[in-house]
Amino acid sequence: MSLVNLPLIKLTNPDSSLPGLFLMELNNGAENRFTIQFVSEIMQALDYIDQALDNIPEEEAQKGGALITTSQGKFYSNGLAIEAAMRDGDAFYIPFMAMLSRLLTFRLPTVAAINGHAFAGGCMFALAHDVRVMRSDRGWIAMNEIDLGIPLMPGMAAIVRCKINQPSYLRDCVLAGQRFKASDAVAGGFVDKVVSEDQLRDTAVQYAKQMAQKARGLGQVIHLLKAEMYRDTVELLLNGGTSPGSYMQAKL
Template sequence: MSLIDLPLVELTNPDPTFPTLFLLRLNNGAENRFTLEFVHQITAALDFVESKLAELSDDDSKRGGALITTSTGKFYSNGLAIEAAMEQGEKFYKPYLAMLAQLLTFPLPTIAAINGHAFAGGCMFALAHDYRVMRADRGWMAMNEVDIGIPLSPGMAAIVKCKINSPNILRECALAGHRFKSSDAVAAGFVDRAVAEDQLMSTAVEYAKAYAIKGKNGGKILRMIKQEVYRETVIILLAGGIYPGAYLAKL
């Protein structure tokens, strides 16, 4: 049963013996495309988890916690609902980029259990997590904007650059729109493990429990560390600029 009443996401505790382990299941249709309402509901779920951290007993607070996200079926997320996003402009992009910033600096360790394809905005959502586990037998991660004719906003480019550090891999990802299967993504360094479908959730839980202690005491220190490690990316994400190359007008 979901801990919060939201139709497009399901937030549960998959292990009753570990009350600060949270599972956020994306549930916006078969493709989990990001709409404004979907973004608002994910943000509401993240806010809910943060509110629960403030209410923990001393014992639970010392234990830490973690957040896993996943979905079901063919897609983890197929990116933005493009037509709606383009029509809404900043009304859509500001909340979407703010959600990525919140996830990037979340006070608990975060693990993306990537059950299927993670394209474009879905790839960025996965990259905003601390750890990524991917099905070995199905699914690609790709930034395919170059192929569908959509430019990257400054925040979108920043989230990719902060997690893909090799210039050659970044080139293949952002400029060539390469589709990385799980083994390629692991070799490239931006996915941690590739596992069989029936091991996906257990592996994500393994990561969650292994790193949960890093989010002790409500994750206050972990959040501050993330805020500084990803400082430049967070500044760009929250700046609100959505126009690629706008800085060139100031030169």
């Protein structure tokens, strides 16, 4: 049963025996490019989850919960709607980074079921989750800003840096724009498991159910643990501004 059915987002509960389990399906066209509306609808879905968790009976809340995001087709997300981002500037980037921060510190465990390509902003969105599962037969995960000639905002660079922590992989990702297939992303430590397409959602649900137990009571402990675990990244996402390299007083 659909819990939230917005033009670009569908939110369901994939297992009625676990009311705190949510599946968010991204549905912004074939490429799931991030627009202001898309970001707003993701935030609305997260608002709904927060409200639903606050109203789950105590007995059910003790089962915990988790959030899965996924899509269908060739793309998980092909990143930002670049023309809109360039046109709208801070009005675009600030809400996008606020959304990444919220997902990074969300009160439930989060699992990205990467059904296809995850490029640039789509890669950042996937990295904001606690766990990433990627299909084996199709899809790359990559940061291609170097090829687009676009620098990363401080918070956007931070979320990549905090999740891709092997220096050679980080270098190749950001400075070479390398496209990583699923097995290479697992070797680099920023994708957790590779499975076939027909196993993707079931595997994501299995991860979610295992992790859900750590969210017993559906309180704020996980949120606060993540907030401190990723403190530097969150501060840059929320307060780092939109001027790359400004801390060096450099003109880029």
